[in-house]
Amino acid sequence: MNSIATAAALAVLCACAPASAEGITVTKNGSQSVVRSPAENFTGNVHTTNRFNGTAPSRLVGSTVVFEPGARTAWHTHPLGQTLIVAEGTGLVGLWNGAVQTMSKGDVVWIPAGVKHWHGASGDEGVTHIAIVETLDGKAADWMEHVTDEQCAAR
Numbered sequence: 001m002n003s004i005a006t007a008a009a010l011a012v013l014c015a016c017a018p019a020s021a022e023g024i025t026v027t028k029n030g031s032q033s034v035v036r037s038p039a040e041n042f043t044g045n046v047h048t049t050n051r052f053n054g055t056a057p058s059r060l061v062g063s064t065v066v067f068e069p070g071a072r073t074a075w076h077t078h079p080l081g082q083t084l085i086v087a088e089g090t091g092l093v094g095l096w097n098g099a100v101q102t103m104s105k106g107d108v109v110w111i112p113a114g115v116k117h118w119h120g121a122s123g124d125e126g127v128t129h130i131a132i133v134e135t136l137d138g139k140a141a142d143w144m145e146h147v148t149d150e151q152c153a154a155r
Contacts (some may be wrong), residue, residue, distance in 0.1 A: 017110060027052070037057025041143045043070025044120070053129070059134040066128045067091065072152060075144040077113075079136035084109040084129045086146070091127030093119040094151065104125070118147045 037046035045068040054060040059080070064087070075096070084093070084106045093109055096116035098119040103109050103119070109129075111117050121127040133140045 010011045012023040015085045016142035041074050042071065042120075043074070043078070043146055044068055046071045046073075046120070059136070060131045060132060061135055061140050062130060064128065064130055066126065067121035069121050069127050070123050071126075072147055073118045075116055075118050077116050077144075078111065078141050079113060079141060081113040081115075082111045082141075083132045084111070085132070087128045087130055090122050090125045091120055091129065092122055092152065093117060093128050094147065097114075098149075100150070100152070116144070118151075120152075 032049050032051065033051045037048045047066045049064045051062040051064055052060065056150070059154070067089075072092070084103065086103050086105050088105055090105075091103045092100055093103055093111070094117060102122070117129050119129070
């Protein structure tokens with residue numbers, strides 16, 4: 001009798017517990033389209049794969065961005081900051097004040113909210129990074145003018 005009562009209690013508990021995959025979404029690698037990044041926001045050959053767009057209340061957006069050698073973003077800011085995780089290669093990240101830093105595979109770069117910056121590949125090697133931002137009122141970035149070759153070389 002005890003084993004029947006125990007089995008019945010477990011059945012009730014299991015029926016009330018949510019399924020382990022409930023609400024979880026797995027997006028399979030290769031299922032998202034790769035698009036050429038727009039020339040008004042990038043110099044050179046850059047391709048972006050949008051990896052995720054958070055569902056409210058989340059505001060997270062993530063993309064994989066591939067820069068061929070010498071390619072880079074235009075100047076821009078993010079309303080809530082940006083995190084870059086370098087997946088492959090060597091790249092550069094520059095600030096409006098002229099400071100340019102190198103970023104390499106495995107590095108994590110944090111750019112605070114409102115900081116005018118650019119990022120991209122070095123002149124002789126491409127770079128791939130995962131970009132993660134939070135949107136504010138649906139906006140992830142404010143795009144500005146293109147970075148000059150002189151600004152890019154100011155290391």
